[in-house]
Amino acid sequence: MLNAPPHGQLPVVATSPLLAGAAPAQALLLTENAALTNGPPLLFQRLTAKEREEVLREGQKRVVYRGKMLFSQGTPHDGIFLIESGRIRVFYIAPSGREITLAYWNSGNFVGGPELFGQGHHVWSGVAATNSVVVHLTGKTLRRLIAQIPSFAIGLIEGLTFKGKCYSALAQMLGTRSVTERLAHLLLHLTDAYGVREDGAIVIGSAFTHADLAHMVGATRQWVTISLKRLQEQGILKAEKARMVIYDVAALHAMRGDR
Amino acid sequence: MLNAPPHGQLPVVATSPLLAGAAPAQALLLTENAALTNGPPLLFQRLTAKEREEVLREGQKRVVYRGKMLFSQGTPHDGIFLIESGRIRVFYIAPSGREITLAYWNSGNFVGGPELFGQGHHVWSGVAATNSVVVHLTGKTLRRLIAQIPSFAIGLIEGLTFKGKCYSALAQMLGTRSVTERLAHLLLHLTDAYGVREDGAIVIGSAFTHADLAHMVGATRQWVTISLKRLQEQGILKAEKARMVIYDVAALHAMRGDR
DNA sequence: GCCGGGCTGTCGATTAGTTGCCTCCTTTAA
DNA sequence: TTAAAGGAGGCAACTAATCGACAGCCCGGC
Numbered sequence: 001m002l003n004a005p006p007h008g009q010l011p012v013v014a015t016s017p018l019l020a021g022a023a024p025a026q027a028l029l030l031t032e033n034a035a036l037t038n039g040p041p042l043l044f045q046r047l048t049a050k051e052r053e054e055v056l057r058e059g060q061k062r063v064v065y066r067g068k069m070l071f072s073q074g075t076p077h078d079g080i081f082l083i084e085s086g087r088i089r090v091f092y093i094a095p096s097g098r099e100i101t102l103a104y105w106n107s108g109n110f111v112g113g114p115e116l117f118g119q120g121h122h123v124w125s126g127v128a129a130t131n132s133v134v135v136h137l138t139g140k141t142l143r144r145l146i147a148q149i150p151s152f153a154i155g156l157i158e159g160l161t162f163k164g165k166c167y168s169a170l171a172q173m174l175g176t177r178s179v180t181e182r183l184a185h186l187l188l189h190l191t192d193a194y195g196v197r198e199d200g201a202i203v204i205g206s207a208f209t210h211a212d213l214a215h216m217v218g219a220t221r222q223w224v225t226i227s228l229k230r231l232q233e234q235g236i237l238k239a240e241k242a243r244m245v246i247y248d249v250a251a252l253h254a255m256r257g258d259r
Numbered sequence: 260m261l262n263a264p265p266h267g268q269l270p271v272v273a274t275s276p277l278l279a280g281a282a283p284a285q286a287l288l289l290t291e292n293a294a295l296t297n298g299p300p301l302l303f304q305r306l307t308a309k310e311r312e313e314v315l316r317e318g319q320k321r322v323v324y325r326g327k328m329l330f331s332q333g334t335p336h337d338g339i340f341l342i343e344s345g346r347i348r349v350f351y352i353a354p355s356g357r358e359i360t361l362a363y364w365n366s367g368n369f370v371g372g373p374e375l376f377g378q379g380h381h382v383w384s385g386v387a388a389t390n391s392v393v394v395h396l397t398g399k400t401l402r403r404l405i406a407q408i409p410s411f412a413i414g415l416i417e418g419l420t421f422k423g424k425c426y427s428a429l430a431q432m433l434g435t436r437s438v439t440e441r442l443a444h445l446l447l448h449l450t451d452a453y454g455v456r457e458d459g460a461i462v463i464g465s466a467f468t469h470a471d472l473a474h475m476v477g478a479t480r481q482w483v484t485i486s487l488k489r490l491q492e493q494g495i496l497k498a499e500k501a502r503m504v505i506y507d508v509a510a511l512h513a514m515r516g517d518r
Numbered sequence: 519g520c521c522g523g524g525c526t527g528t529c530g531a532t533t534a535g536t537t538g539c540c541t542c543c544t545t546t547a548a
Numbered sequence: 549t550t551a552a553a554g555g556a557g558g559c560a561a562c563t564a565a566t567c568g569a570c571a572g573c574c575c576g577g578c
Contacts, residue, residue, distance in 0.1 A: 092431045095517055100434030102427075114424045116416060123427055146412070153405070153412055157375060160419040165373045167426030168361075168382055172351045174433035175359030175477035179565070209525060218434040223565055225527060241574090258354055438535070468556065482535055484557060519578100526573080533566075543556075548549100 043082065043110055043159050046151040055145055055152065056082075059135035064088075070126040070134065071112060077122045079138040080112040086132020090124045091215060100174075101215040103166060104129055110159060117143045174218050181257035182217040183227050187237070187244075188252050195246065202249065207242040302341065302369055302418050305410040314404055314411065315341075318394035323347075329385040329393065330371060336381045338397040339371040345391020349383045350474060359433075360474040362425060363388055369418060376402045433477050440516035441476040442486050446496070446503075447511050454505065461508065466501040 044052050059082065064070050070088060071077060081088075088111050090102045102124060105111050111126050117139035137145070146153040173182055195202040208216075214224040231237050236248040246252070303311050318341065323329050329347060330336060340347075347370050349361040361383060364370050370385050376398035396404070405412040432441055454461040467475075473483040490496050495507040505511070 092435065094431070094435035096435065098435040100431065102430065113420070114427065115420055123424065123431070146416075147409070150406070153416075157405075157412075157416060157419065160416065160423060161372070161374055164419060164423050164426060165382065167423060167430055168373065170430040171361065171426055171433060172353070172359060172382075174430060176351065176353035176355065176357040210527095211525080220566060221525090222527085222567080226565090229527080470556080479536060480556090481537080481558080485535090485559095488558085521578085522576095524573105524575090526571105528571085529569090531567085534564085536563075537561090539559085539561105541556100541558080544554085546551105546553080548551080 043108065043155050046155050047149065051149050051152065054149070055137070056135055058141045058145060059137045062134050062136060064128040064132045064134060066128050066131050068128050070128060070132075071122050071124075073122050073125045075122055076119055077112060077115070078119050079136060079140075079142055080110045080116065081126075081134040081136050082110050083107045084133040084135055086134075087129040088126050088132060088134070089129045090126050092124050099215050100218050101212075102170060113163075115139065116156065116160075177257050179217060179219040179223060180227055180255060182219070183213070183224065184252045184256040185258075186213065186217055187246065188249070188256060190244075191246055191249065191252075198245075200247075202246040204244045204246065205242075302367065302414050305414050306408065310408050310411065313408070314396070315394055317400045317404060318396045321393050321395060323387040323391045323393060325387050325390050327387050329387060329391075330381050330383075332381050332384045334381055335378055336371060336374070337378050338395060338399075338401055339369045339375065340385070340393040340395050341369045342366045343392040343394055345393075346388040347385050347391060347393070348388040349385050351383050358474050359477045360471075361429065372422075374398065375415065375419075436516050438476055438478040438482055439486055439514060441478070442472070442483065443511045443515040444517075445472065445476055446505065447508070447515060449503075450505055450508065450511075457504075459506075461505040463503045463505065464501075 044055070047055070061084070062081075064086070070081060073092060083105055085107050087107075088105045090105060090111055091099055092102065093099045111124075111134075112122070114120060114123050119139065142156075146156065173185065177185070190204050190206065190208075191202050194204050194206045196205065197203075210224045210228070211221045214221045217224070228237075228239055232239060234248075234251070236246070236251045238245045238247065303314070306314070320343070321340075323345070329340060332351060342364055344366050346366075347364045349364060349370055350358055351361065352358045370383075370393075371381070373379060373382050378398065401415075405415065432444065436444070449463050449467075450461050453463050455464065456462075469483045469487070470480045473480045476483070487496075487498055491498060493507075493510070495505070495510045497504045497506070
C-alpha cells in the first residue's frame, strides 16, 4: 500500500516519541502569542506507559512520505491520526485557488477531525511535510478508549481545547491584522522556535519558501517577496539561501501590531 | 450585583430552554456552510432530565443585560458559561482597534473558554446581545461533572468539536475569501436564518447595523456600506430601515465564491 | 554540457480595502 | 420646541494587496 519513498530513504522509527512521552508537542503556526506553542498539552501526557501502549495497539500504523497527502478536504473521514513522528502540514484551498496553512503539526499532536467520533467530511487537507509515521484511530475505537481510559478522555478534551485556541488565534490574526503585521509575527515566531544566536544576530536555519510563508500568513507569494525585501532594505533582516538572519528583533516586535 | 436593566425591562425566564432540551442551539456566524448551524450538538442533548437538573444546580445563575459584558479578553477565567436564554456576542478587538465577531451564540451553547478546566485568560470577549441568563460552571465543577456523568463528557467533547468547526470555518473564510464573498455568504446565512418570503422576495427583519455586519465579516464599516450600495445598484437587494429585502438569492450564491 | 522545473524578483495594471471627514437622522434632555 | 449628543450612513483620497506575466537563477538529472 505504500508508495515508494522519494530518493529511496525510509524514515527510521526506532522508538515512538509517543510512547516515550517525552517529545514536546510543538506546532508551527501563526498564533496570537508564542506561549501557545511552547507547552501544548501532549495527548498522552496523562497516560501511563501501559495505557499508551494500549491506545497505540488499537490503531493502525501508517507511513506517509514527504509530499504525500494524508487526508483531503471534502473526503469522508473516520477518527483521527496521531502523529508518531514527522510533521504534517494542515491546509485549506478555496475554490478560487487561494490557500491557507493552518499549522505544521509535529509529533505528539493529532490531526484529521473535525469530528472525533461519528463520520463527517474533512474540512482541511493534510500533507506530510517530512516523511512521517501516523497512527489511525477510528471513531469507534476512540469512543471505546474514552470509556475505558478516563485520562484519555481528559487528554482529548485538552487536545481539542488546544486546537480551538489555535483556530481562534488564526481567525483573530487574519481578521484584525494586516499582512505585514502577520508576517512580522510569523518571523518572530520562527525566531523563537528555530532561531540560533550568532554574533549579535539570530539565524533561522529552517528553509521555508516565500510561497510557504505566504500560505501561513494568508497572502500571495509576491507580496511576501515585496515585504521581505522592504524589511531587508530597512536592515531588519537578511535573506540568504536556505536561511535567514534577523538583525533587529525589536523592530519586528514594533511592527507586529500587538501593542 | 445586577445593573439596572436598560428601559426597565426584565427578561422573563419562565422555563429554561436548557432544561427543556428542545430549543435549537443555533449560532449566528460566518460559517463555511449553512449546515454547521442547522444541527449543532446541544450540550445537554444526551442527558436525562435529572442529569440536566444536576448540572444546572451546580452552576451559578447570572442575568446579563443587553450591552453588558459577560467576560473580557485578557482577564482570568475559570470554567464556562452555559447560555440558558438570550444571545451572547463573542468578539475580539485588536490593539489597533480592529474588531472581529466570532459568533452570536444562542441558548443551548456555552461560551467562555478557552480552557475548560484549569484557569487561563479569556482570548475573546463576550457581551450580551439581548438580555440573557447564563449559568456559570467553574473548572472544578466541570471536572467533577465529567467524572460523574459520562454523557456530559461526550456532550462537552461534541461541543468543543463544534466550536472547532466554527473557528475553522471562520479562519478559512477570512484567509481565502474576499470581503465581498464573505458578505454575500453572510447575507445568504441571514436569509436562511431569518428570511421571510414576501411576494417573490425574501425579507430579513433582523436589524444589524453596517458596523455589526462589518465585524462579522472582518471588514470596515465603510466597506460594507460601499459593498451593500453596489449590491443595491445591481438590483440584488434593497436596504430599508431596520430590514433588508433580498431580490436575487441566486446572484448572491454566485458571488459567494464557494464554487 | 544542456535541459527542465521550481523558486525568486520585478513590473505594471487594477482592485480591494482603509482612513479621515462630513452630514444626516434619532434620541434625550431642557 | 429646540438644543445637544451620539449613532448611523456616505464621500473622497489614498494605500495595501492582488493578479498575471515574465526573466533570471539555481539545482538536479540526463
